[in-house]
Amino acid sequence: xxxxxxxxxxxxxVGAFGRQHLDALSTMDDVEVIAIVSGTLEQAKRAAADYxxxxxxxxxxxxxxxxxxxxxxxxxxxxxxxxxxxxVMRAGKHVQVEIPLADRWADAxxxxxxxxGTGLVCMVGHTRRYxxxxxxxxxxxxxxxxxxxxxxxxxxxxxxxxxNALGEPRDWTDHLLWHHAAHTVDLFGYQTGEPVxxxxxxxxxxxxxxxxxxxxxxxxxxxxxxLCSLALSFNNDGPLGTTFRYIGDTGTYVARYDELWTxxxxxxxxxAAGTGTGVERQxxxxxxxxxxxxxxxxxxAEVLPCYEVLHRLDTQLTT
Numbered sequence: 001x002x003x004x005x006x007x008x009x010x011x012x013x014v015g016a017f018g019r020q021h022l023d024a025l026s027t028m029d030d031v032e033v034i035a036i037v038s039g040t041l042e043q044a045k046r047a048a049a050d051y052x053x054x055x056x057x058x059x060x061x062x063x064x065x066x067x068x069x070x071x072x073x074x075x076x077x078x079x080x081x082x083x084x085x086x087x088v089m090r091a092g093k094h095v096q097v098e099i100p101l102a103d104r105w106a107d108a109x110x111x112x113x114x115x116x117g118t119g120l121v122c123m124v125g126h127t128r129r130y131x132x133x134x135x136x137x138x139x140x141x142x143x144x145x146x147x148x149x150x151x152x153x154x155x156x157x158x159x160x161x162x163x164n165a166l167g168e169p170r171d172w173t174d175h176l177l178w179h180h181a182a183h184t185v186d187l188f189g190y191q192t193g194e195p196v197x198x199x200x201x202x203x204x205x206x207x208x209x210x211x212x213x214x215x216x217x218x219x220x221x222x223x224x225x226x227l228c229s230l231a232l233s234f235n236n237d238g239p240l241g242t243t244f245r246y247i248g249d250t251g252t253y254v255a256r257y258d259e260l261w262t263x264x265x266x267x268x269x270x271x272a273a274g275t276g277t278g279v280e281r282q283x284x285x286x287x288x289x290x291x292x293x294x295x296x297x298x299x300x301a302e303v304l305p306c307y308e309v310l311h312r313l314d315t316q317l318t319t
Contacts, residue, residue, distance in 0.1 A: 004030065004291075006029075006030050006031055006032040007030060007031050007032070007070050007071060007287055007290060007291070008032050008034045008068055008069055008070045008071075009025060009031055009032065009033050009034070009069070009070065009071050009072070009073060010033070010034065010035035010036070010037060010063045010066075010069050010071075010072045010073070011025070011033055011035075011036050011037070011047075011053075011072075011073045011075065012036075012037035012038075012060050012063070012072060012073065012074050012075060012076050012084070013037070013038065013074065013075030013076040013077075013098075014036060014038045014043055014044065014046075014047040014075070015075065017075050017098055017279075018047075018073075018075035019047070020279045021073050021075060021279060021283060022036075022047065022050075022051045023279075023280075024276075024277070024279045024280040024282075024283040024284075025073075025283055026051060027276075027280060028283070028284065028287065030287065030291075031283075031287055033051060033052075033053045034053060034054055034055065034068065034069065035053060035054075035055045035056070035057065035063050035066070035069060036048045036051070036053045036055070036056050036057075037056075037057055037058065037059070037060050037063055038056070038058060039058065040058055041056065041057065041058045043058075044056035044057055044058055060072075060076075060084060060087070061087075064087060064088060064091035064093065065091070069093055070093060070094065070290070071093055071094035071095065071096070071121070071286070071290060072088045072093055072094070072095050072096075073095075073096045073098075073283075073286075074088070074095060074096065074097040074098060075098045076098075078100055078103055078174070078175070078178070078179060079103060081097050081098070081100065081101060081102055081103075082097075082101065082102040082104075082107035082108065082110065082111050083107075084097070085097040085101070085111050085114075085122065086110065086111055086114050089114050089115060089118045089120050089122060090114070090118075092118075092120070093120070094120050094121040094122070094123075094286075094290050095120070095121070095122050095123070096121075096123045096124075096125060096282075096283075096286045097111075097122070097123075097124055097125065098124075098125040099124060099125045099126055099127070099179065099182055099183065100124075100178050100179050100182045100307075100310075101124045101300060101303065101307060102178075102307065103175060103178040103179075104311075105307055105308065105310070105311035105314075108300075108304060108307040109304070111300055112300045112301060112304050115299075115300045115301070116301070121286065121289045121290050121295070121296060121299070122299060122300045123285070123286050123289065123296040123298055123299055123300070124298050124299070124300055124303045125282060125298070126182070126183065126186045126187075126190075126298040126303050126306075127183070127278040127279060127282055128183050128184075128186070128187040128190075128278070129186070129187070129190055129282075129297055129298050130278045130279075130281040130282040130285065130297075130298075131255070131257055131258050131277075131278035131281075132258050132259075132260070132270040132273040132274065132275075132276075132277075132278070132281070133244075133253075133255035133256070133257065133258060133259055133260035133268075133270065133273075134187060134191070134244070134255055135273045135274070135281075136260055136268065136270050136272065136273040137191065137246055137253055137255070137260070138190070138191060139272070139273065141191060141193075145250065146246075146248045146249070146250050146251065147248055147249045147250070148191055148192055148226050148246060148247075148248050149226060149227070149247050149248055149249060150226070150227045150228070150229070150247040151184070151187070151188050151191065151226070151227070151228040151229070151244060151245070151246060151247070152228075152229050152230075152244070152245040152247065153184045153228070153229070153230045153231070153242060153243065153244045153245070154230075154231050154232075154242065154243050155176075155180045155181070155183070155184070155230070155231070155232040155233070155241075155242040156232070156233050156236035156238065156239070156240060156241065156242075157180075157233070157234050157236060157240050157241075158234070158235070158236055158237055158240065159174060159210075159214075159234035160207070160210075160214070160234065160235070174212075174234075175212060176212070176213065176214075176215075176216045176232045176233075176234060177201075177213075177216060177310060177313060177314060177317070178310055178314070180232055180242075181216065181218055181230060181232060181310065181313075182306055182307070182310060183242065184218075184228065184230045184242070184244070185218075185220065185228075185230075185306045185309050185310060186303050186306035187244070188220055188222070188226075188228040189222070189305055189306060189309075191246075192222040192224065192226045194222035194223040194224050194226065195222070195223050195305060196220050196221070196222060196223075196305070196309050197221055197222065197223050198219075198220065198221040199218070199219070199220050199221075199309050199312050199313055199316075200218070200219045200313075200316070201216065201217065201218045201219075201313040201316055201317055202216070202217045203215065203216045203217075203317055204216070207234075212234075213317075214233065214234040214235045215232070215233045215234070215235060216230075216231075216232045216233075217230070217231055217232075218230040218231075218232070218313065220309070241256065241257065242256070242257075243255070243256050244256075245263075247263075251263065253268065257278065258270075258277050258278055282298075285297055285298075
């Protein structure tokens, strides 16, 4: 049997999440990372040396001109996501763009329009769909063994200065609504299988230097009456990250990234949901969708309703 050639991938952005993708892609025998793009050539060269990539550049356009690149994973700053995703597709290459797809509803719609016209895989990195914890709950819902009544989520970080997850300065500002809330808004719709019919938000004062609200509270209701209560803060001085509490008709489950507990903090065996971290499973889905010429489980069309809800909330907050 003839062995199919590796999928040739370029990774753009080598911050904390870019390196998670590089770690995940390095576990796949049928993938070759052949180019790394970063904001500076020095950063790109360091990452290329760390991961054995044969080329490094500070210019995404240079990679898009190459005939030996099949797909691009975008882990670049949020304000660049939509435009770069469109550029990648117009260059004839598949794209996985990290969450959030965009920070404006019009831009998200444009990415979806271009993706529909190209037939290429355009996947968005909504990692919660792939974490073993949330996947285990999803399988129980699909099997009719668990019906979600209320999803309670807390997202907490300490971001009183403009630093990234590695503690390095950013030249752009992260956003609680368009980035961090996107995880939970999408997950709620994914787990219920229902559209969001009501959405409300309140925000705290804006930071005097960052210019963004540092605290946010969101309420959602699904079409069948399910509720989601989401609290987010950049002011939290304590454990960081997101905790989800699934309250259902047959039990309560607490999810923290790739791990799951019952409501009484007893660990849940997730072996039935498969192996690998959320990012690794996400990247495997990207590769599989390309190989099988099908949309991914978090295609731009699949996640677009999340961005419409974010737009509704943003409009509410700004008016």
